Amino acid sequence: MRAFRRILHPTDFSRASAPAFRLAVGLAMAYRAPLLILHAMTPPSPFIDEGAPPSSYLDLLALARRSAKRRLAAILARARREGVRAQAIFAEGLPADEILRSTRRSRADLIVMGTHGRTGVSRVFMGSVADRVVRESRCPVLTVRAHGR
Amino acid sequence: MAAEQGAEGFGRLLVPTDFSAGSERAWAMARRLAARLGAELVLVHVLVETPLYSEGPFTMKRARDVFDAARAWAVKTLGEWTATAAAAGLSARWVVRTGVPYEEIVGAAAQEGVDLIVIGTHGRGGLDRALLGSVADRVIRLAPCPVVTVRDTE
Numbered sequence: 001m002r003a004f005r006r007i008l009h010p011t012d013f014s015r016a017s018a019p020a021f022r023l024a025v026g027l028a029m030a031y032r033a034p035l036l037i038l039h040a041m042t043p044p045s046p047f048i049d050e051g052a053p054p055s056s057y058l059d060l061l062a063l064a065r066r067s068a069k070r071r072l073a074a075i076l077a078r079a080r081r082e083g084v085r086a087q088a089i090f091a092e093g094l095p096a097d098e099i100l101r102s103t104r105r106s107r108a109d110l111i112v113m114g115t116h117g118r119t120g121v122s123r124v125f126m127g128s129v130a131d132r133v134v135r136e137s138r139c140p141v142l143t144v145r146a147h148g149r
Numbered sequence: 150m151a152a153e154q155g156a157e158g159f160g161r162l163l164v165p166t167d168f169s170a171g172s173e174r175a176w177a178m179a180r181r182l183a184a185r186l187g188a189e190l191v192l193v194h195v196l197v198e199t200p201l202y203s204e205g206p207f208t209m210k211r212a213r214d215v216f217d218a219a220r221a222w223a224v225k226t227l228g229e230w231t232a233t234a235a236a237a238g239l240s241a242r243w244v245v246r247t248g249v250p251y252e253e254i255v256g257a258a259a260q261e262g263v264d265l266i267v268i269g270t271h272g273r274g275g276l277d278r279a280l281l282g283s284v285a286d287r288v289i290r291l292a293p294c295p296v297v298t299v300r301d302t303e
Contacts, residue, residue, distance in 0.1 A: 003185060023295060030185055115289070134270070134289065134298050140178055142265075144295040 004031045008108035010038045010099045012129075013071050016146035020114035021075065023144055027112065028084045036106055037075055038089040040098035041068045065092075096132035103137060112142045159186045163263040165193050165254045165288070168226055171269025171301030176230060178299045179267040183239050188264070190234055190241040193257045194223045195250040220245065251287035259293050267297045 009024035011017040021037075028035040044060050072088045079086035089106075091098040103111060115130040134141045164179045166172035176192070183190050196219060227243035234241035244261070246253040258266055270285040289296045 003181070019295075130289075134285075138300060140297050140299045142295055142297045143289050145292070 004033045004110045006036060006106060006108040007031070007033050007110045007112060008036045008038060008099070008103050008106060009112045010040065010095065010102075010129075010133075011072075011075060011114075012095065013039070013068075013075075014114075014116075014146075016114040016116045018114070019146065020112050020142075020144040021079075023142065024112035025079050025082050025084055027110070027142075028079075028086070029082065033085075035079055035084050035086040036089055036102070036108060037072065037079060037086055038091060038099060038102050039068055039072045040091045040093060040095040041065065042094060043092055095129045096136075099129070099133050100136055103139060109139045110142065111137055111139060112144070115143045115145050159188045159264045161189045161191060161261060161263045161265075163191050163193060163254070163258050163261060163266045165195070165250070165257075165266070165268050165284070166227075166230070167194070167250075167284075168223075169269065169271075169301065171271055171299065173269075174301055175267050175269035175297075175299040178297065180234055180237065180239060182265070182267065182297075183234075183241075184237070188240075190231075190239060191257075191261050191263060192227050192230055192241065192243040193254060194227055194243070194245050195253040196220055196223065196245060196247045197250070198247060250284045251291070254284070254288050255291045255293070263294055265295050265297065266292050267299065269301050270298045271301055 004027065007024055007028050009021060011021060024035055024037075027033070041064060044057075044064055069090055072090055076086055076088040089102055091102060099111065099113075102108070111133060113130055113133065130141075130143050134143060159182070162179050162183055164172075164176055166176060179190055182188065196216070198216065223245060224243075227245070231241040231243050244257060246257060254266070254268075257263075266288060268285045268288055285296075285298055289298065
Protein backbone atom coordinates (compact mmCIF):
# COMPACT_ATOMS: atom_id res chain seq x y z
CA MET A 1 0.00 0.00 0.00
CA ARG A 2 1.28 3.40 -1.00
CA ALA A 3 2.34 5.65 1.86
CA PHE A 4 1.91 9.39 1.97
CA ARG A 5 4.86 10.94 0.22
CA ARG A 6 4.42 14.56 1.20
CA ILE A 7 2.15 16.16 3.76
CA LEU A 8 1.08 19.79 3.59
CA HIS A 9 0.02 21.63 6.71
CA PRO A 10 -1.41 25.10 6.17
CA THR A 11 -1.30 27.26 9.28
CA ASP A 12 -2.79 30.62 10.16
CA PHE A 13 -0.92 30.61 13.49
CA SER A 14 -4.22 30.55 15.33
CA ARG A 15 -5.22 28.17 18.10
CA ALA A 16 -7.41 26.42 15.56
CA SER A 17 -4.24 25.32 13.76
CA ALA A 18 -2.52 23.86 16.82
CA PRO A 19 -4.18 20.41 16.99
CA ALA A 20 -3.78 20.05 13.22
CA PHE A 21 -0.08 20.88 13.54
CA ARG A 22 0.43 18.13 16.10
CA LEU A 23 -1.37 15.63 13.91
CA ALA A 24 0.59 16.67 10.85
CA VAL A 25 3.86 16.20 12.72
CA GLY A 26 2.70 12.83 14.04
CA LEU A 27 1.70 11.62 10.58
CA ALA A 28 4.92 12.90 9.02
CA MET A 29 6.82 10.89 11.62
CA ALA A 30 4.68 7.77 11.13
CA TYR A 31 5.10 7.92 7.35
CA ARG A 32 8.63 9.34 7.37
CA ALA A 33 7.20 11.88 4.96
CA PRO A 34 8.46 15.42 4.46
CA LEU A 35 6.17 18.02 5.99
CA LEU A 36 5.49 21.25 4.17
CA ILE A 37 4.27 24.00 6.46
CA LEU A 38 2.49 26.72 4.53
CA HIS A 39 1.42 30.12 5.66
CA ALA A 40 -0.59 32.15 3.20
CA MET A 41 -0.59 35.78 4.16
CA THR A 42 -3.38 37.95 2.85
CA PRO A 43 -1.73 41.31 2.24
CA PRO A 44 -3.31 44.05 4.33
CA SER A 45 -5.79 46.15 2.36
CA PRO A 46 -4.37 49.48 1.31
CA PHE A 47 -6.17 51.95 3.48
CA ILE A 48 -7.83 54.81 1.77
CA ASP A 49 -6.95 57.73 3.91
CA GLU A 50 -5.88 60.97 2.29
CA GLY A 51 -3.47 61.63 5.15
CA ALA A 52 -1.51 58.45 4.78
CA PRO A 53 1.42 58.43 2.40
CA PRO A 54 1.86 55.31 0.20
CA SER A 55 5.00 54.54 2.12
CA SER A 56 3.02 53.74 5.24
CA TYR A 57 1.21 50.97 3.39
CA LEU A 58 4.51 49.54 2.27
CA ASP A 59 5.79 49.79 5.82
CA LEU A 60 2.75 47.95 7.07
CA LEU A 61 3.16 45.27 4.42
CA ALA A 62 6.82 44.81 5.27
CA LEU A 63 5.95 44.56 8.94
CA ALA A 64 3.24 41.97 8.29
CA ARG A 65 5.61 39.93 6.13
CA ARG A 66 8.37 40.03 8.70
CA SER A 67 6.05 39.00 11.48
CA ALA A 68 4.47 36.17 9.46
CA LYS A 69 7.86 34.84 8.39
CA ARG A 70 9.12 34.90 11.95
CA ARG A 71 6.15 32.90 13.17
CA LEU A 72 6.47 30.48 10.29
CA ALA A 73 10.15 29.96 11.14
CA ALA A 74 9.19 29.24 14.76
CA ILE A 75 6.72 26.55 13.69
CA LEU A 76 9.24 25.08 11.28
CA ALA A 77 11.77 24.86 14.10
CA ARG A 78 9.22 23.07 16.31
CA ALA A 79 8.54 20.48 13.63
CA ARG A 80 12.26 19.94 13.07
CA ARG A 81 12.84 19.50 16.78
CA GLU A 82 10.42 16.56 16.59
CA GLY A 83 12.71 15.04 13.99
CA VAL A 84 10.51 15.73 10.99
CA ARG A 85 11.94 16.73 7.64
CA ALA A 86 10.07 19.99 7.44
CA GLN A 87 10.10 22.85 5.01
CA ALA A 88 8.33 26.19 5.18
CA ILE A 89 6.39 27.80 2.36
CA PHE A 90 5.46 31.44 2.60
CA ALA A 91 2.82 32.63 0.18
CA GLU A 92 0.80 35.76 -0.31
CA GLY A 93 -2.77 35.73 -1.51
CA LEU A 94 -6.10 34.21 -0.62
CA PRO A 95 -5.36 31.34 1.75
CA ALA A 96 -7.58 28.74 0.03
CA ASP A 97 -6.09 29.57 -3.39
CA GLU A 98 -2.55 29.39 -2.06
CA ILE A 99 -3.16 26.12 -0.23
CA LEU A 100 -4.58 24.49 -3.35
CA ARG A 101 -1.80 25.91 -5.52
CA SER A 102 0.95 24.77 -3.15
CA THR A 103 -0.60 21.33 -2.91
CA ARG A 104 -0.52 20.96 -6.68
CA ARG A 105 2.96 22.38 -7.09
CA SER A 106 4.54 20.37 -4.33
CA ARG A 107 2.58 17.23 -5.25
CA ALA A 108 1.57 16.85 -1.63
CA ASP A 109 -0.75 13.89 -1.18
CA LEU A 110 -2.34 14.82 2.14
CA ILE A 111 -3.45 18.13 3.59
CA VAL A 112 -3.79 18.37 7.36
CA MET A 113 -5.58 21.51 8.45
CA GLY A 114 -7.53 22.96 11.32
CA THR A 115 -11.06 24.26 11.11
CA HIS A 116 -12.56 26.94 13.25
CA GLY A 117 -15.08 24.58 14.73
CA ARG A 118 -16.71 26.12 17.71
CA THR A 119 -19.45 24.91 19.94
CA GLY A 120 -23.11 25.79 19.76
CA VAL A 121 -24.54 27.49 16.76
CA SER A 122 -21.26 28.41 15.12
CA ARG A 123 -20.24 24.76 15.17
CA VAL A 124 -22.01 24.46 11.84
CA PHE A 125 -19.59 26.89 10.25
CA MET A 126 -16.56 25.00 9.13
CA GLY A 127 -14.36 27.94 8.37
CA SER A 128 -14.42 29.15 4.82
CA VAL A 129 -10.82 28.25 4.06
CA ALA A 130 -11.12 24.61 5.11
CA ASP A 131 -14.49 24.50 3.43
CA ARG A 132 -13.06 25.46 0.05
CA VAL A 133 -10.00 23.25 0.40
CA VAL A 134 -12.14 20.20 1.24
CA ARG A 135 -14.34 20.87 -1.78
CA GLU A 136 -11.61 21.55 -4.28
CA SER A 137 -8.56 19.58 -3.24
CA ARG A 138 -7.76 16.53 -5.33
CA CYS A 139 -5.84 14.91 -2.52
CA PRO A 140 -7.32 13.79 0.80
CA VAL A 141 -7.87 16.49 3.40
CA LEU A 142 -7.68 15.81 7.11
CA THR A 143 -9.66 18.42 8.99
CA VAL A 144 -9.19 18.87 12.71
CA ARG A 145 -11.66 20.93 14.66
CA ALA A 146 -10.20 23.47 17.02
CA HIS A 147 -12.18 22.24 19.99
CA GLY A 148 -12.83 18.61 19.29
CA ARG A 149 -14.67 16.25 21.64
CA MET B 150 -8.99 16.09 24.24
CA ALA B 151 -8.24 16.51 20.58
CA ALA B 152 -5.52 19.02 21.32
CA GLU B 153 -3.41 16.28 22.87
CA GLN B 154 -3.67 13.89 19.96
CA GLY B 155 -0.75 12.68 17.94
CA ALA B 156 -0.73 10.23 15.07
CA GLU B 157 0.16 7.50 17.54
CA GLY B 158 -3.22 8.16 19.14
CA PHE B 159 -5.08 6.75 16.13
CA GLY B 160 -6.22 3.47 17.54
CA ARG B 161 -9.51 3.17 15.70
CA LEU B 162 -10.71 4.51 12.37
CA LEU B 163 -14.34 4.77 11.33
CA VAL B 164 -15.09 4.41 7.63
CA PRO B 165 -18.67 5.22 6.62
CA THR B 166 -19.67 3.51 3.40
CA ASP B 167 -22.62 3.70 1.05
CA PHE B 168 -20.72 1.29 -1.25
CA SER B 169 -20.17 4.05 -3.82
CA ALA B 170 -16.93 4.64 -5.71
CA GLY B 171 -16.12 7.45 -3.29
CA SER B 172 -16.58 5.10 -0.35
CA GLU B 173 -14.28 2.59 -1.94
CA ARG B 174 -11.57 5.21 -2.30
CA ALA B 175 -12.04 6.23 1.32
CA TRP B 176 -11.83 2.58 2.35
CA ALA B 177 -8.56 2.17 0.42
CA MET B 178 -7.18 5.29 2.11
CA ALA B 179 -8.29 4.06 5.53
CA ARG B 180 -6.56 0.72 4.98
CA ARG B 181 -3.35 2.56 4.13
CA LEU B 182 -3.63 4.61 7.29
CA ALA B 183 -4.51 1.62 9.46
CA ALA B 184 -1.63 -0.43 8.08
CA ARG B 185 0.87 2.24 9.00
CA LEU B 186 -0.66 3.28 12.30
CA GLY B 187 -1.67 -0.15 13.51
CA ALA B 188 -5.24 1.03 13.90
CA GLU B 189 -8.45 -0.95 13.98
CA LEU B 190 -10.94 -0.33 11.15
CA VAL B 191 -14.65 -0.03 11.75
CA LEU B 192 -16.86 0.11 8.68
CA VAL B 193 -20.28 1.66 9.19
CA HIS B 194 -23.20 1.52 6.83
CA VAL B 195 -26.38 3.42 7.53
CA LEU B 196 -29.66 1.96 6.36
CA VAL B 197 -32.40 4.39 5.63
CA GLU B 198 -35.85 3.22 6.66
CA THR B 199 -38.07 2.64 3.66
CA PRO B 200 -40.90 5.12 3.70
CA LEU B 201 -44.19 3.38 4.25
CA TYR B 202 -47.12 3.83 1.94
CA SER B 203 -50.13 1.92 3.08
CA GLU B 204 -51.96 2.19 -0.23
CA GLY B 205 -51.78 -0.15 -3.12
CA PRO B 206 -49.52 -3.13 -3.31
CA PHE B 207 -46.79 -1.44 -1.30
CA THR B 208 -47.81 -2.71 2.08
CA MET B 209 -46.01 -2.69 5.38
CA LYS B 210 -44.96 -6.25 4.72
CA ARG B 211 -43.55 -5.30 1.31
CA ALA B 212 -41.63 -2.36 2.80
CA ARG B 213 -40.24 -4.65 5.46
CA ASP B 214 -39.09 -7.09 2.80
CA VAL B 215 -37.31 -4.35 0.87
CA PHE B 216 -35.59 -3.14 4.03
CA ASP B 217 -34.56 -6.67 4.99
CA ALA B 218 -33.17 -7.31 1.53
CA ALA B 219 -31.18 -4.08 1.66
CA ARG B 220 -29.88 -5.01 5.07
CA ALA B 221 -28.90 -8.51 4.00
CA TRP B 222 -27.05 -7.18 0.98
CA ALA B 223 -25.24 -4.56 3.09
CA VAL B 224 -24.23 -7.13 5.69
CA LYS B 225 -22.90 -9.46 3.00
CA THR B 226 -20.91 -6.67 1.32
CA LEU B 227 -19.56 -5.35 4.61
CA GLY B 228 -18.44 -8.89 5.40
CA GLU B 229 -16.58 -9.05 2.10
CA TRP B 230 -14.90 -5.68 2.66
CA THR B 231 -13.75 -6.55 6.15
CA ALA B 232 -12.55 -9.97 4.99
CA THR B 233 -10.34 -8.28 2.37
CA ALA B 234 -8.79 -6.07 5.05
CA ALA B 235 -8.34 -9.02 7.40
CA ALA B 236 -6.62 -10.97 4.64
CA ALA B 237 -4.11 -8.08 4.43
CA GLY B 238 -3.42 -8.46 8.13
CA LEU B 239 -5.60 -5.60 9.31
CA SER B 240 -8.02 -5.62 12.18
CA ALA B 241 -11.45 -4.77 10.77
CA ARG B 242 -15.10 -5.10 11.72
CA TRP B 243 -18.38 -3.54 10.67
CA VAL B 244 -21.53 -2.05 12.15
CA VAL B 245 -24.90 -1.34 10.57
CA ARG B 246 -27.09 1.44 11.87
CA THR B 247 -30.48 2.69 10.79
CA GLY B 248 -31.47 6.33 10.55
CA VAL B 249 -30.26 9.61 9.10
CA PRO B 250 -26.79 8.92 7.68
CA TYR B 251 -24.83 11.88 9.08
CA GLU B 252 -26.40 11.51 12.53
CA GLU B 253 -25.66 7.81 12.64
CA ILE B 254 -22.08 8.31 11.46
CA VAL B 255 -21.39 10.94 14.12
CA GLY B 256 -23.18 8.73 16.66
CA ALA B 257 -21.12 5.70 15.68
CA ALA B 258 -17.91 7.75 15.96
CA ALA B 259 -18.83 8.71 19.52
CA GLN B 260 -20.05 5.27 20.52
CA GLU B 261 -17.07 3.44 19.10
CA GLY B 262 -14.68 6.03 20.48
CA VAL B 263 -12.90 6.36 17.15
CA ASP B 264 -9.95 8.68 16.68
CA LEU B 265 -10.51 9.45 13.03
CA ILE B 266 -13.22 9.24 10.39
CA VAL B 267 -12.26 8.58 6.78
CA ILE B 268 -15.11 9.52 4.46
CA GLY B 269 -15.59 9.78 0.71
CA THR B 270 -17.00 12.92 -0.86
CA HIS B 271 -18.76 13.36 -4.15
CA GLY B 272 -16.32 15.83 -5.61
CA ARG B 273 -16.88 16.54 -9.27
CA GLY B 274 -15.63 19.14 -11.68
CA GLY B 275 -17.41 22.25 -12.80
CA LEU B 276 -20.59 23.34 -11.12
CA ASP B 277 -20.94 20.22 -9.05
CA ARG B 278 -17.71 21.15 -7.36
CA ALA B 279 -19.80 23.11 -4.91
CA LEU B 280 -21.57 19.96 -3.85
CA LEU B 281 -19.37 18.26 -1.33
CA GLY B 282 -21.93 15.68 -0.49
CA SER B 283 -24.15 16.74 2.33
CA VAL B 284 -23.26 13.76 4.46
CA ALA B 285 -19.50 14.38 4.44
CA ASP B 286 -20.13 18.08 4.90
CA ARG B 287 -22.17 17.57 8.06
CA VAL B 288 -19.86 14.89 9.40
CA ILE B 289 -16.90 17.29 9.19
CA ARG B 290 -18.84 19.90 11.12
CA LEU B 291 -20.21 17.64 13.80
CA ALA B 292 -17.71 14.82 14.26
CA PRO B 293 -16.14 14.38 17.69
CA CYS B 294 -12.79 13.64 16.03
CA PRO B 295 -10.67 14.68 13.01
CA VAL B 296 -12.05 13.72 9.59
CA VAL B 297 -10.22 12.78 6.39
CA THR B 298 -12.18 13.50 3.23
CA VAL B 299 -11.36 11.56 0.08
CA ARG B 300 -12.67 12.69 -3.28
CA ASP B 301 -14.29 10.10 -5.48
CA THR B 302 -12.77 11.39 -8.71
CA GLU B 303 -9.25 12.33 -9.65
